[in-house]
Amino acid sequence: MLYLTLAVLGAALCCFAYLGLRARWVNGPLDDYVTARNSQTASTLGLSFLASGMGAWILFAPPEIGAFVGPLALAGYALGSALPFIVLGLYGPKIRRALPEGRSIAEFAEACYGPGVRRWVTLVSIAYMACFLAAELTAIGAITALLSDVPPALVIIGVALTTLIYTAAGGLRASLATDRWQAWLLLVLLCVVGGMALWRLPTIPNEAALPAIPITSALSVALTLVIAVTAANLFHQGYWQRVWAAQDDQSLGRGAWLGGAMTVVVVMVIGGLGVLAAMSGVPLGEPPMPFFALLSDAPVWLTLPALVLAVTLVASSVDTLQNGIASLVVARSEQQGVSLVAARWVTVVVMVPVVLIALQGLSVLRLFLIADLLCAAIVVPVLLGLWQRMTPLAAIVGGIAGLLGAILPGWLSQGSLVAGMVAASFPGSVPTLGPFVGALIASTLVSVLLAYLTLAIRKDVHDSNSSDHP
Template sequence: MPYLTTAALAAALFCFAYLGLRARRADGLLDDYVTARNSQSAGTLGLSFLASGMGAWILFAPPEIGAFVGPVALAGYAIGSALPFIVLGLYGPKIRQALPQGRSIAEFAEACYGRGVRRWVSLVSVAYMACFLAAELTAIGAITSLLSDVPPALVILGVALTTLAYTAVGGLRASLATDRWQAWLLIALLMIVGGVALTSLPELPQTAALPSAPIGNALSVALTLVIAVTAANLFHQGYWQRVWAAENDQSLGRGAWLGGGATVLVVMLIGSLGMLAAMSGVALGEPPIPFFALLSEAPGWLALPALVLAVTLVASSVDTLQNGIASLAAGNSRQSRWSLAAARWGTVALMVPVVVVALQGLSVLRLFLIADLLCAAIVIPVLLGLWQRMTPRAAVAGGVGGMLGAILPGWVVQGSLSAGLMAASFPNSIPTLPPFLGALVASTLVSVVMATMNRAR
């Protein structure tokens, strides 16, 4: 069985590599490598948003939220996962108009505020994407150990090296080409795995009730997830690349809505499996993993398509993250071969510590939450860059105000700065609303007040 599983995973990775390498452009210019400018239809973008936004996290987080908090919080998670696409779909045409030759969120920040803010935004974006990469590779290692006897390190290295090979050579076009196939494959595998797992559930007891936390708690979790996921993913450079990859504004808008709608449906579907697992009385495990608890009740053969599903999810998000980091590493030059080489080798270099962290099997949830909070503190000042009254000083002040706002709720409630700092670092790895809400409100107020005191640029 380990040999069959290894062969199936190797075949899937080989197919992804073939599709990605086949899509590369022979001329190899830097601009096309990082943007595939004005080349992608609405359908391609919609499938790409879906595939690149999905990852192994959907097998862990939505089912757990559904099982323990209920449908209200799950809906918040689904909306938060899709909202970044919608924001870029609505805001993207203005970005394309203001920066027609742009390539990244960092260049957008520089155009609005200057090089100082660009470096700051680049640092936040790379840190967030590195956390995302480590989390995805760690997750595929954990899933491999749950579902098979294949060494987890082998699968982690296989996914990292395969995706790195075709993104380093083919750039964004390679990622977009694989996204199309990965989106359809993950939909098909989700239907197979979820359908078979459901038919294997024991009959629901008559006393079964839909999981539901008190409405106040559920709304708090939902709002926290909307803010955290939306703010963080707006610093996902892979999504920003697709703003300029779109054929035109209409393709971008339709693709964003298509990807966002499909994302909501997938997250709600996979989260509802967690609710059904809790209602059926199946042992959810310790720590609880409702989706995999369902698989324990299913036929043994289902483990293989479930593992292929997990590898597809991880590969589709990892290649997007790798190419997003490459585009930030490309620098300012638009035709320089050196910059193209720097983009490729910079991504390779960053993957080394990411893979090392993933091989440790550590939990990166707390680090992920801190990165989310940092993004929430500066996302509004960055997006206000097209407002004529905004200045670099207002943007920086807004970002600093957002960071202080994240600390303030814990400081006020517990009476000390150290307690506020501790609360904003999520010591129990549980997302809580006050730091995120404080960051968002403070950054917005400070930015707007500072900007209204300036003359229009």
């Protein structure tokens, strides 16, 4: 059975590599390597948003939230997962018109505020995507150990190398080509595996009830997830690349809404399995993994499609992240020929520490939450760059205020600055609302107030100069 599993997983990865390499543009310029500018239809973008946004996390987080917090928090998670696409669908056309030759959120930040803010945004974006990469590869190792006898390290390295081959060679076009097929494959496999998991579900007792937690707690978790996931994913360079990859504004808008709608459905369906698992009384495991609890002691004809599903989910997100990080690092390079070589080497080099971290089998949930909070602290000042009154000083000070605002709730409630900093680092890897709300409110208020104050000072100076020189 070990060799059958290896053969099936190897065949799946070889198919992804073939599709990606077939789509590469060997002699294309660097700009095409990192943006595939003005080339993608709405349907391709919609499937790509779905595939690149979905990862192995959907087999862990939504079912657990559904099982322990309930449908309300699950709906918040689904909305938070789709909202970044919708935001880019709404604001993307305006960003394309303001920055027609743009490539990234960092270039958008530079166009609005200058190189200082660009470097800060680039650092945050790379840190977030590196955490995402490590989490995905760690997850596929854990799933492999749960569902098969295949050594987890073998699958981690296999996924990393396979995606590296076609993303290093073909850039964004290769990622987009594989996304289309991976999206359809993961939808089919989700239906098959989800349907069979439901079939194996024990009869739900008549007295079974939905997870019982206070409505205020469920709302708090839902709001936390919406803020955290939305803010962080707006710094996902892979999504921003697709803003300029769209054929036109209409394709971008329709693709974003299509990807968002499919994402909501997928997250709600897979999370719903967690709700049903909890209601049926199935042992959820320790740590709890409701989705995989439904597959415990399942025959190989069911565990094998589930493992292929997990590999598909991970590969579709990893290739997007690889190309996204490379595009951020080399986007400023002026010499086109050298830049393309540099882009490929960056794609290779960045995977070395990520794979080493993934092989340790560490939990990265706390790192994810910290990265999410860092993004939440600066997301509003960055997006306010579309506002004509916004200034670089207001953006930088607003971002700093957002970081301080994240610490403030814990500081006030526990009476200690150190306690506030600890609370903002999410001890126990538990998502809490206070730091995210504090970061958003502080960054928004300070940015807007400072922008208005700067405008008033400039007006006073202008009026003073005008009166001095009639």
